[in-house]
Amino acid sequence: MDTKVxxxxxxxxxSNYLFGDTGRVPADGDSLMEGGVIDSTGILELIEFLESHFGIEVSESETVPQNLDTIANLTQFVTAKKTVEELSA
Incomplete structure (x- = not known):
């Protein structure tokens, strides 16, 4: 797992969903949606962050829980996207 990502x-x-409350950070495998950390509007904000911060493009077909619903899935998704985009550059 990419620790920086x-x-x-x-x-x-x-910063954006827990308002600085580090005690409420879910475990890496916990669902952000089911845990009430993020909602559908929050997913859109999250995608904007991923695209601008990591320089990746998230297609509509990639906006699924397997990619975006846990910290572990997000990390894996971003790392894989960065690798693919770096290889094709």
Whole structure:
């Protein structure tokens, strides 16, 4: 797992959804939606963050829980996207 990607995602979640409450950060495998951390509008904000911060493009078909619903999935998704985009550059 890319620690830098994970840390950046966690910091974004803390700042934007938990209002600085580090005690409420879910475990890496916990659902952000089911845990009430993020809602459908929050997903859109999260996608904007991923695209601008990591320089990746998230297609509509990629906006699924397997990619965006846990910290672990987000980290894996971003790391894989960055690798693919770097290889094709």
């Amino acid at each position: 994970r840390d950046d995602v966690v910091q974004f979640i803390i």
